Amino acid sequence: MNKRLTGAALGLAAALVLTSCGADAGGAPADDKAEGGPVTLKMVAADYGDGPGKPNSGETFWKAIVDEFQAANPNIKVEVQVINWNDIDKQVATMVQNGQVPDILQTGDYSGFVKDGLLHKVDEIVSPNVQQDLLTKFAEYGKVDGAAYGLPFVSSARGLFYNKDLFEKAGIAEPPKTWDELKAAAEKLKKAGVSQPFGLPLGQEEAQGESYLWFLGAGGGYKDAAGKWAINSPQNVEAFTYLKGMVDAGLTTPNPGTKDRKKVWEDFAAGKVGMVNGGPMSIPIFDAGSVKDKYGVVPVAGKTGALDTTLGVMDWIMAFNKNGHPAEIKKFFDFFYTGDAVQKIVDTYKLLPVTNGGIEKLSGDEKLKPFLDALPNASFYPFTDPKWSEVSTAVKQTIGGAAKDPAKVLGDLQKVAETG
Amino acid sequence: MQRKSRGLRALEPLVWVGPAVVLIALVVIWPVVEMIRSSFLKISRFGVVQGSNGTANYEKLFAEPDFGSVMWRSLIWVVAVVGLTVLISLGLAQLFNQRFPGRKIARWALIAPWAASVLMTAIVFKWMLDPEVGMINMVLRDLGLIDALGGASADPLGDASTAMPWLIFVAVFVSVPFTTYALMAGLATIPGDVYEAARMDGAAKWRTYWSITLPLLRPALTVAALINIMNVFNSFPIIWAMTHGQPGYSTATSTIFMYILKNANIGESAAMSVVNFGMVIILTAIFLKVSRWKTEVA
Numbered sequence: 001m002n003k004r005l006t007g008a009a010l011g012l013a014a015a016l017v018l019t020s021c022g023a024d025a026g027g028a029p030a031d032d033k034a035e036g037g038p039v040t041l042k043m044v045a046a047d048y049g050d051g052p053g054k055p056n057s058g059e060t061f062w063k064a065i066v067d068e069f070q071a072a073n074p075n076i077k078v079e080v081q082v083i084n085w086n087d088i089d090k091q092v093a094t095m096v097q098n099g100q101v102p103d104i105l106q107t108g109d110y111s112g113f114v115k116d117g118l119l120h121k122v123d124e125i126v127s128p129n130v131q132q133d134l135l136t137k138f139a140e141y142g143k144v145d146g147a148a149y150g151l152p153f154v155s156s157a158r159g160l161f162y163n164k165d166l167f168e169k170a171g172i173a174e175p176p177k178t179w180d181e182l183k184a185a186a187e188k189l190k191k192a193g194v195s196q197p198f199g200l201p202l203g204q205e206e207a208q209g210e211s212y213l214w215f216l217g218a219g220g221g222y223k224d225a226a227g228k229w230a231i232n233s234p235q236n237v238e239a240f241t242y243l244k245g246m247v248d249a250g251l252t253t254p255n256p257g258t259k260d261r262k263k264v265w266e267d268f269a270a271g272k273v274g275m276v277n278g279g280p281m282s283i284p285i286f287d288a289g290s291v292k293d294k295y296g297v298v299p300v301a302g303k304t305g306a307l308d309t310t311l312g313v314m315d316w317i318m319a320f321n322k323n324g325h326p327a328e329i330k331k332f333f334d335f336f337y338t339g340d341a342v343q344k345i346v347d348t349y350k351l352l353p354v355t356n357g358g359i360e361k362l363s364g365d366e367k368l369k370p371f372l373d374a375l376p377n378a379s380f381y382p383f384t385d386p387k388w389s390e391v392s393t394a395v396k397q398t399i400g401g402a403a404k405d406p407a408k409v410l411g412d413l414q415k416v417a418e419t420g
Numbered sequence: 421m422q423r424k425s426r427g428l429r430a431l432e433p434l435v436w437v438g439p440a441v442v443l444i445a446l447v448v449i450w451p452v453v454e455m456i457r458s459s460f461l462k463i464s465r466f467g468v469v470q471g472s473n474g475t476a477n478y479e480k481l482f483a484e485p486d487f488g489s490v491m492w493r494s495l496i497w498v499v500a501v502v503g504l505t506v507l508i509s510l511g512l513a514q515l516f517n518q519r520f521p522g523r524k525i526a527r528w529a530l531i532a533p534w535a536a537s538v539l540m541t542a543i544v545f546k547w548m549l550d551p552e553v554g555m556i557n558m559v560l561r562d563l564g565l566i567d568a569l570g571g572a573s574a575d576p577l578g579d580a581s582t583a584m585p586w587l588i589f590v591a592v593f594v595s596v597p598f599t600t601y602a603l604m605a606g607l608a609t610i611p612g613d614v615y616e617a618a619r620m621d622g623a624a625k626w627r628t629y630w631s632i633t634l635p636l637l638r639p640a641l642t643v644a645a646l647i648n649i650m651n652v653f654n655s656f657p658i659i660w661a662m663t664h665g666q667p668g669y670s671t672a673t674s675t676i677f678m679y680i681l682k683n684a685n686i687g688e689s690a691a692m693s694v695v696n697f698g699m700v701i702i703l704t705a706i707f708l709k710v711s712r713w714k715t716e717v718a
Contacts, residue, residue, distance in 0.1 A: 089466075092466070095467065097463070112465055112468070113466055116468045195551075203666060254570070254572035254575045255575050255667065257666055272552050390685060393680060393684035397669060397680060398669070
């Protein structure tokens with residue numbers, strides 16, 4: 001009995017020592033800058049590719065960029081750690097919690113780091129000419145209280161993809177522009193034996209994106225013109241009432257609230273889906289399937305006409321100020337934005353550039369044209385609102401239910417946004 | 421050696437148990453302490469600790485509209501999966517304990533679902549149940565049980581009432597091998613003469629099983645069931661890979677709920693972990709009480 005007590009006490013003591021160590025490490029300075037010596041920049045980046053070992057992996061991509069940069073700047077070393085999208089937010093959160101922030105971070109959001117003063121202002125880390133070339137509407141979103149902290153990195157936009165073969169088989173002359181046309185086309189496809197006339201992914205992966213496109217179609221959105229949460233606005237309820245009609249008539253993916261975007265895109269690639277909302281990033285998936293060269297892209301259909309906006313999703317790059325290397329970071333960012341690195345990203349991953357110069361260079365690409373046209377007028381998630389992460393988590397999980405009971409489910413989501 | 425002072429000698433065992441204690445402290449106690457600590461902190465989604473949050477994380481968690489149903493479902497999930505697993509394993513263990521041609525191969529085959537990664541098994545079943553290309557759906561269509569692929573009738577994972585039984589089935593499928601082997605080991609320890617005595621007394625087969633096999637199997641059964649309870653309660657990959665807890669939260673257990681919360685609110689998620697941890701301890705205590713694990717088998 002005595003021995004057991006000693007052991008327990010020892011264990012507890014060890015645990016206490018260890019926890020206090022953990023807390024201490026957070027406060028210790030991590031500055032490795034030696035006067036005049038070489039500087040190492042630590043960078044954490046998201047993986048746009050198919051994962052480690054694949055030819056398009058983030059490691060391979062960044063290595064090429066960094067090698068070129070280091071050749072030109074022998075005094076600066078850049079160490080890149082690539083993390084996949086599913087884990088990057090949680091891992092970065094852990095780094096911040098432990099006080100071990102990287103110098104540069106490239107991921108989906110920057111806004112949460114601003115309030116605690118963790119980031120460099122954009123003026124400190126890129127040249128004015130780079131800043132001026134950024135798309136205005138995008139750069140605006142990089143600002144918190146008038147000061148820019150996030151640099152738009154790449155973006156994507158959405159359009160309506162349709163299967164030309166299936167449209168011909170069903171006798172549909174033109175891709176739909178309005179909801180009525182979309183429903184009519186779906187009914188014809190259904191008669192022609194297409195199991196999923198309209199692909200509707202409202203499952204966890206990206207339900208917040210698909211829903212937003214339908215909100216926009218009815219003139220709604222997550223917030224109203226005054227910037228207040230309006231998830232259960234009459235427009236949004238109308239959008240989901242329309243979707244309910246489509247689902248009930250069997251014109252969509254079955255049980256859309258459980259279907260992920262990737263799965264529905266794969267079904268489209270296999271020729272089982274007539275129409276689906278997608279983006280440049282879905283092109284490689286479609287081209288790998290049986291629909292290669294047999295599909296077209298048009299703007300997303302709206303209630304009374306095709307949308308003149310689109311859902312723009314942008315990713316960000318930012319610099320933490322803790323280690324104090326603004327001059328070196330500036331060199332790296334200028335190199336990145338003025339060289340051909342952005343072009344390389346766009347080519348490799350079918351993402352869209354966020355600079356006027358970048359868009360101009362791509363204007364010849366037929367498949368990307370609908371997206372590039374819509375980009376300068378894109379609509380965005382209200383991601384700078386601190387409530388957004390909670391709202392988007394709830395939307396991803398539950399909004400599929402709105403295709404059964406629009407008013408109730410959207411009302412519940414509105415409550416999530418309004419409380420706390 | 422003999423002249424070593426009393427104090428030093430008393431410390432000697434520490435050298436032997438020390439490494440184990442440090443290891444346990446490091447991988448068991450420390451995370452638990454951190455978990456409990458986090459549940460009282462206000463942590464932003466970006467990992468910035470914004471100070472103490474009192475009991476607000478817990479209040480928020482208990483006020484979640486889905487909290488009650490998620491906890492209730494976790495309980496049903498554990499009882500259903502462990503119950504079915506134990507029942508099936510008892511039968512299988514008995515079967516594999518008999519001599520029959522090909523027993524070796526059959527025993528090997530039983531290991532397969534255990535050796536395969538649980539995540540992989542779950543993904544395989546998800547694809548077999550896919551509305552467009554699922555093998556199981558194709559067979560059902562060819563048998564005339566569903567009329568077409570691609571629709572709601574070919575989508576068992578799309579609705580909680582049909583998804584839950586499938587999830588439970590997969591969980592049982594991956595739990596049965598270990599449980600069966602544990603019970604087989606238990607059966608092997610029952611001496612043959614006990615059975616011989618029973619036979620001489622003219623006990624019927626059922627009577628023998630009920631009065632001899634089951635009681636003597638109790639230690640193995642208790643351990644197997646206990647390990648299963650903890651495993652199944654904390655089980656994540658099956659539900660996550662097959663349904664993400666959807667539609668809504670209608671197939672989510674508390675472990676899945678905790679993971680989803682992590683995207684929205686780290687502190688609340690930590691609170692859910694603490695509740696989970698408490699639940700496992702309570703479940704274990706109840707189980708040990710009910711199974712009277714300490715009483716010696718006569």
